[in-house]
Amino acid sequence: MTNCALCKDELKPEEGQLIWKGDDCRIILVNDPDLPGFCRVIWNQHVAEMTDLTYGEREHLMTLVFAVEEAIRQVMHPDKMNIAALGNMVPHIHWHLIPRYKDDAFYPGSAWSIRVQETPAAILSERRKKSADLEKAIKAEIASLI
């Protein structure tokens, strides 16, 4: 769709970094100042809902989603993982995978809830450094699926 941001497949450097791309999906490390390690798994074709996919496509996508969750847990050691496919603003299937910490800006609310606290800068900086290891960990998880 010409007016869909996720169909354009253009990623501005300030939005994040493409870390893996396959025939059906791609994986982005999101540049979120409050939530280091936030990744997105995007279905390449313009499809709105998971139940618009075939069973095989759903299974393939969810296997990748959980591979990314596994890698995020290994690298980022979050207090909780959050997984969500919303798409109210961009109705093109994309899964948010967000490592959450008790001291993050929105905890225990969702990543879309109101801000309730500030994470100490040194801790945020440490987590941002850690998130640089995600690309390698995600690629290793995906390689282990084959």
Added chain:
Amino acid sequence: MTNCALCKDELKPEEGQLIWKGDDCRIILVNDPDLPGFCRVIWNQHVAEMTDLTYGEREHLMTLVFAVEEAIRQVMHPDKMNIAALGNMVPHIHWHLIPRYKDDAFYPGSAWSIRVQETPAAILSERRKKSADLEKAIKAEIASLI
């Protein structure tokens, strides 16, 4: 876990209605005044993350999640489906399945975002009536999986 609300498996009538229970999961129709048709798929055992489950358990759970999405779409005709597993407050796997409409209280934000509008009462009432058909539709979807 003795202090986990979802381990207790008690549902107060004001919270919602149990519409299906299997050996591994149960499905609740949530009594949300703003979001009629909101369902929850809950893993019966106390497990925090999807990647704590085996591959087979994950697949089983996601098959049920998508069966519920299918039924919600058939009955509620939402503008968009939202699916999320957060668990920051209750770290016991549960999936939220939420039919979203352009006129709902939080659209286009998440169901956990700030309220931005009021849905006309007559429309909300019509959607609440429709949601009474979900139990039958979900059971039919699950029966078709076997």
